[in-house]
Amino acid sequence: MKRVLVVDDEFLVAELIVYALEERGYHVLQAFNGKSALAQMNKSPALVITDFMMPLMNGLEFALSVRDDRNWNDVPIILISAAQAAISEENRRIFAAVFEKPFDVQAVLGKVEELIGPPEPDRGGTLF
Amino acid sequence: MxxxxxxxxxxxxxxxxxxxxxxxxxxxxxxxxxxxxxxxxxxxxxxxxxxxxxxxxxxxxxxxxxxxxxxxxxxxxxxxxxxxxxxxxxxxxxxxxxxxxxxxxxxxxxxxxxxxxxxxxxxxxxxxxxxxxxxxxxxxxxxxxxxxxxxxxxxxxxxxxxxxxxxxxxxxxxxxxxxxxxxxxxxxxxxxxxxxxxxxxxxxxxxxxxxxxxxxRLEAAYKGMAEPELASEMLSSGVEDLDNALGGGFRSGSFTLLMGPSGVGKTMLGLNFISRASHAEPALFFGFYEGPERLKEKATAIGLDFDPPIKSGTLKVEWNPLGEDLLDRLGERLLRQVREQGTRRLFIDGAGAFKRAAVSQSRIVEFFSALSNQLRANGTTTVASWEMPDLFGGSADTPAPEISSIVENIILLRFAEHYARIRRVLAIMKVRDCDYDTAVQEIRFGKDGLKLAPLHPAIKDTLDGSAQDAAPHQAR
Missing domain, CATH: 3.40.50.300 (P-loop containing nucleotide triphosphate hydrolases)
Structure with missing residues (x-):
């Protein structure tokens, strides 16, 4: 099952992205700052969507930490942020895509699908 | 911080x-x-x-x-x-x-x-x-x-x-x-x-x-400020006859209240005062009723040409269309204009607008006290018109009783009916620390300007609105 990790301190924004991803059929993990997101990386998300301004560890610091770890450095990271001016051109390259808030959810979903493919159908399994 | x-x-x-x-x-x-x-x-x-x-x-x-x-x-x-x-x-x-x-x-x-x-x-x-x-x-x-x-x-x-x-x-x-x-x-x-x-x-x-x-609040912002001493220099009112009656004009830095009903000539007197604008004595019109164009027309009607002083910048017209306003915003706007321009001659046309803008009427006296003190400190001589509600009659409502004691000069203008004719009359009610002419005078407007003419001594009770003639069969 393809997992997507959503990292955002803003409750409403996070809920919106999580809902859209789950509707599409992705399995979603959640974290509310960069630090707790790093702890979730061992659950092997196929892709990460992160905010920039967050407490304890911001989205850029988190992305740099992920890139520095050879276990996860190929996991695509999408940045969604209102703080566009805070991201230098060089740092933008760390991210597979950058969306400015307010963002188009369908555009984000399209990018997720482009990067990791459609969600895998839930095979479920049978008892018999 | x-x-x-x-x-x-x-x-x-x-x-x-x-x-x-x-x-x-x-x-x-x-x-x-x-x-x-x-x-x-x-x-x-x-x-x-x-x-x-x-x-x-x-x-x-x-x-x-x-x-x-x-x-x-x-x-x-x-x-x-x-x-x-x-x-x-x-x-x-x-x-x-x-x-x-x-x-x-x-x-x-x-x-x-x-x-x-x-x-x-x-x-x-x-x-x-x-x-x-x-x-x-x-x-x-x-x-x-x-x-x-x-x-x-x-x-x-x-x-x-x-x-x-x-x-x-x-x-x-x-x-x-x-x-x-x-x-x-x-x-x-x-x-x-x-x-x-x-x-x-x-x-x-x-x-x-x-x-x-x-x-x-203006009175809070300038609290504790001592009342500045007035200079001995006199400024012309712009009307020679009035200067004579006042003992030479208005004292520099003084505050004069022109009280009277609508249409009696308060604005005309004020326009004469600011018509003497010059580089040495920049003037400001701070009004609520007439925009710049109507004001110029009004001035032209009494032989005043405001185009040259407006063009040269010695006369500024600040029009504040009536509407919901805040007392202290108006006060601050006026003081800012005065400071920026270095205004020496100020005419506030319709000082009652300040009263209308006040949310709390109990502040008006303290507000005017602070405002007039700031204007004096700036070396600004102020003439302000105040509209009285009654066209005729003996009552003379001051803006607030205590305001009369704040201002240096009070000039009362009234309509008076005399033999089926409306006359405009003027009386100087107060000039602080100076002798002045106590005679009631008639105001006459014309292309040659504004003139004051003494009333015939036989006409009395003009300030009540209904002039009486001591010799009733002889119209004057």
Missing amino acids: TTSIPGLDTVLNGGLVAGGSYVLQGRPGAGKTILANQIAFHRAGLGEKVLFVTLLSEAHEHLFKLLSTLSFFDRSQIGTNIQFVSAYREMVTEGLDGIVHIIRREIAREKRTLFVLDGLLNAHYQAQSRDQIKRFVAELQGHAGFGGCTSLFLASARLSDDSPEHTMVDGVIDLADEIVGARSVRRIEVRKMRGSSMLRGLHNFEITDSGIVVYP
């Missing part, structure tokens, strides 16, 4: 104390968030770092959208000098300790000069006891203040004076939006301010496209 909010630093006697902690309280819509953001963007614009923590479920982007209509909002500061973070989830899942943990780490991460917590009431409701909220505020202000960071706690309700938050912080600023009559009035009050004096009491403010503008 300056806030850059016009008028607020005056109320705060220079600004907030750096490293201090303040509660900013008021109902939703009172302007707390705008005020805090205006300060935040100002400090960020100076290159300082600001931490803005919200305990609200509202998305930051929604806030940015609303703030983007205000000129102080600068999106390039977001994420660079101002960090907006939400601690809503920590509050819900971990309680107040979770919020403190996050904020402590954030403050330690980077040197900040301002920390804003939006949603203090939510934290208040999370607290299990008074001690817990007290500890919460104490920890936050302690962590912030230790590094010299100023804290603003925003509460969407007025906390009681004995609430733990009030007792802990260095200052409490109250914002309110109240209905007075049919109008809505925004008010700010600094209820507590440790380590600094402030202008106590209520001050009006408004939210403009530039953000919040505070109008300190």
